[in-house]
Amino acid sequence: MIGAHDSALDLLYPALRVHGKPLMTKENLPELRAEKTPEPAPAAVVDEVVPPPACAVLPVIAPNSPERFVNRELSWLAFNGRVLQEAQNTRHPLLERLRFVSISSSNLDEFYMVRVAGLWGMVKEGVASISDDGLSPTQQLARIADFSGQLISEQQRVWRGLKAELADKGLAVISANNLNEADRVWLDVHFREQIFPVLTPLAIDPAHPFPFIPNLGFSLALKLARVRDEHMVMALLPIPPQLQRFVRLPGPAKEKGKSKHARFIPLEEVIEMHLGELFPGHTVKGSGLFRVIRDSDVEVEEEAEDLVLMFESLLKRRRRGSVILMMCTSSMADDLRTFIADHLDLKDEEVVRVGEMLGTADLKQLILKERGDLQFKPFVARFPERIRDLGGDCFAAIRAKDILVHHPFESFDVVVQFLRQAAADPDVVAIKQTLYRTSSDSPIVSALIEAAESGKSVTALVELKARFDEAANIKWARDLERAGVQVVYGFIDLKTHAKVSLVVRRESGRLHSYVHFGTGNYHPITAKIYTDLSLFSADPALGRDAAQVFNYITGYAEPSGLERLSVSPLNLRETLVADIENEIANAKKGRPAQIWLKLNSLVDADMIDELYKASQAGVQIDIIARGICCLRPGVPGLSDNIRVKSIVGRFLEHGRVIAFGNGHKLPHAKAKLYISSADWMTRNLDRRVESLVPIDNPTVHQQVLDQILVAQLKDQAQSWHMKADGSYARDEASGEADAFSAHTYFMTNPSLSGRGRALRIKSPRTVTGSRREQA
Helix, strand or coil, X not given: CCCCHHHHHHHHCHHHEECCEECCCCCCCCCCCCCCCCCCCCCCCHHHCCXXXXXXXXXXXXXXXXXXXXXXXXHHHHHHHHHHHHHHCCCCCHHHHHHHHHHHHHHHHHHHHHHHHHHHHHHHCCCCCCCCCCCCHHHHXXXXXXXXXXXXXXXXXXXXXXXXXXXXXXXXXXXXXXXXXXXXXXXHHHHHHHHHHHCCXXXXXXXXXXXXXXXXXXXXXXXXXXXXXXXXXXXXXEECCCCCCEEEECCCXXXXXXXXXXXXXXXXXXXHHCHHHHCCCEEEEEEEEEEEEECCCCCCCCCCCCHHHHHHHHHHHHCCCCEEEEEEECCCCHHHHHHHHHHCCCCHHHEEEECCCCCHHHHHHHCCCCCHHHCCCCCCCECCHHHHHCCCCHHHHHHHCCXXXXXXXXXXXHHHHHHHHXXXXXXXXXXXXXXXXXXXXXHHHXXXXXXXXXXXEEEEEECCCCCCCHHHHHHHHHHHHHCCCEEECCCCCCEECCEEEEEEEEECCEEEEEEEEECCCCCCCHHHCEXXXXXXXXXXXXXXHHXXXXXXXXXXCCCCCCCCCEEECCCHHHHHHHHHHHHHHHHHCCCCCEEEEEECCECCHHHHHHHHHHHHHCCEEEEEECCCECECCCCCCCCCCEEEEEXXXXXXXXXXXXXXXXXXXXXXXXXXXXXXXXXXXHHHHHCEEEEEEECCCHHHHHHHHHHHHHHHHHCCCCEEEECCCCCEEECCCCCCCCCCCHHHHHHHCCCCCCCCHHHHHCCCCCCCCCHHHHC
């Protein structure tokens, strides 16, 4: 483990230093004033849309060398490092910084449960498959272990710093030796009444075999001596997840006009204080807390006849997946740690010792609603004015013109209202809907049930293979079926990830279709956090294409002659490649050739090679890849014309947008523009049902290209620029008080397509003012 702060940062984030100086210091990133309602962001100048090209730090790389790719797993770990760095960004309120530590920890848990588990399984089965960047599973696991070990160490260091800052603000996490007598008396009662009844101490001996430890489960490992004869006993004390990780101690009553102070003590310390009540007649000779991470991926049998029954069975097996990592407190004695690891069949390299706190994902429990002064000020999403102009009639607004809703800056209630209106409208005859992820009290599902109960034809595609949401989706499927909804579970070998709604309405004796295409899930909770795009349209061609997509999912009928949409695994990849080839042709003719690409992940080797090919032909390419990016920008002779940035901030960048100059300099009214549900990963392009939706309506086109993409390319406050070696550096202007923030711009500037009459009165401030001259 790394001890010194500087060495940890240098190893984890080599790109955090510019000219030998760290970017994140009090001197160059001063704490700003308490957050107020953001001022409108200044308009931008087109010439400053993108930063200078990334500086290459690698020698020339051959076009066919594995070195042209960044390792997928290490790229993801680098992303999670950027998430953790937001915990030290003093632009954010203190509890929001704590939330970033929690997010980075839960991200890492899931990474081990799925990605590391997959590599571990390959090694176990003797599969020597080589990654695109030329590493074997064993080599990848070794590098992951090094990187994640440093990341865990950094999480602990950041938590120690935040813990001190929280105490200064009246939120103290204390240890047992800081308790006063009144605290101890209260904890004695609280333990007996609220904790003791749910604990089950377990001795480990030939008559009491080692118990099952659930995934992410905490347990105290104990070495005990029986008082009467000094007989040694090994024991475990599983800590039920139903108990809160932190026990709030009683404190003084809230003073008028002052924030309420709070003190907490970790649950494990409370339990250790009372081990005598759990193991009477024994003395504790050694103890330590540990938790395990298990393989939680689910493999699907291609010939399974009943997907629902199969998934219910797989979910029960998931909790018993193989242990792939054990984390324990560094104070745990070697013999006790070895005892636990041996019973879990773990090697030394599969055990990580943590000095400060296990399971930092639980730190989110310290984010108290009552301390709003230490959190982001609530942001109220806008509702499209055009729908209000028409008395709340979604169909009338969509008939008038396509609408694009930019979540979370514009309300997800638009999507809900669209389906609720469809459910209540006697002229609506059919509704078709994909459901990948949704909330536990989903208004979308409620609207579908209401529609079915009112006699409408309702079809719901429920994706059972939505990782970690399978159980919730099975429940929704049962509820929908009981209401009379035709529930379909899609393909066995393809995951349906496209976000599509289709409403068929009878108007003047004829049927008309209304469609919604989204880049995010039909989930009202994540829609308040994820930045996504929702397109509503009454375009007959899009309606016909959507109907074909649903027929493909429900009846395996491959679409013939799609008019507007591209769909994976059928033709989405081919459409993108053709558009890249068109930019290459433009470059060779001496015409402007540009690509703007916004994704969550860029992994697919063939698509990366297409971008390399375009760069070599002279196409200027700017990529916003929030998470994984396996492409190396700025490599001489390979990717000189490619720049990559990542935006990590208050909101999670999630929408996918692709723009091709089409013979013009971006942004331009004649550019080819798409929104998509698909990242550029092999699974999305070849093994999922995904959608690529062209944007042709002039107002929506301008909104997506001139407002959204330009603002994100201009962002300084939350941007990281990728270097050719795979490392990232914060934007050099990020520490400046007037650094341009795309998120602030979106919060303070209404979008174009939903303005209605307001647009005629006053146009929203655009990020660039030269589009009309270009057109």
